[in-house]
Amino acid sequence: MKFLAEIDVMPKKEILDPQGKAVTGSMKNLGLAEILNVRIGKHITLEIEAENEAIASAKTEEACKNLLANLIMESYTFKVIPA
Amino acid sequence: MKFLAEIDVMPKKEILDPQGKAVTGSMKNLGLAEILNVRIGKHITLEIEAENEAIASAKTEEACKNLLANLIMESYTFKVIPA
Numbered sequence: 001m002k003f004l005a006e007i008d009v010m011p012k013k014e015i016l017d018p019q020g021k022a023v024t025g026s027m028k029n030l031g032l033a034e035i036l037n038v039r040i041g042k043h044i045t046l047e048i049e050a051e052n053e054a055i056a057s058a059k060t061e062e063a064c065k066n067l068l069a070n071l072i073m074e075s076y077t078f079k080v081i082p083a
Numbered sequence: 084m085k086f087l088a089e090i091d092v093m094p095k096k097e098i099l100d101p102q103g104k105a106v107t108g109s110m111k112n113l114g115l116a117e118i119l120n121v122r123i124g125k126h127i128t129l130e131i132e133a134e135n136e137a138i139a140s141a142k143t144e145e146a147c148k149n150l151l152a153n154l155i156m157e158s159y160t161f162k163v164i165p166a
Contacts, residue, residue, distance in 0.1 A: 008126045023150065024129075030149055034142055036130045043091045043126035046107075047119045059117055066113055067106065 003048045003056035007078040009069045010041035044068055056080045086131045086139035090161040092152045093124035127151055139163045
């Protein structure tokens with residue numbers, strides 16, 4: 001069976017996000033001063049061939065831990081759905 | 084009122100995603116050959132001060148169009164929720 005995973009990898013709250021800070025500053029110049037506290041991370045989609053959803057989730061978790069996220073600076077969330 | 088927006092900015096389907104391709108290749112070396120077709124975009128969170136949800140959505144849309152996404156190569160989706 002094929003599954004689709006959607007993963008968000010974000011800088012941890014305690015970690016300064018300079019890209020987000022820069023974008024927050026730019027919002028003012030665009031006339032969007034109501035927008036605050038921009039934080040920028042990664043959104044990753046992938047396909048998994050697995051027998052069931054539990055295995056697909058485990059594989060996604062393994063990919064996040066070993067490759068997609070830097071656990072010192074980033075945290076991740078994901079959801080897996082049948083494709 | 085304060086709202087929270089979650090935005091996904093992804094490379095369009097027709098556009099080659101070299102970062103995603105490289106990560107897909109690395110999955111094999113990690114023993115995760117079941118993972119295919121990795122695509123990598125941005126996940127952005129921000130806060131908006133607005134009178135109601137419709138205004139908050141309009142402001143988010145404006146930010147996406149004018150700053151956060153490159154509409155030639157990327158598409159975006161977002162949801163706005165009360166904070």
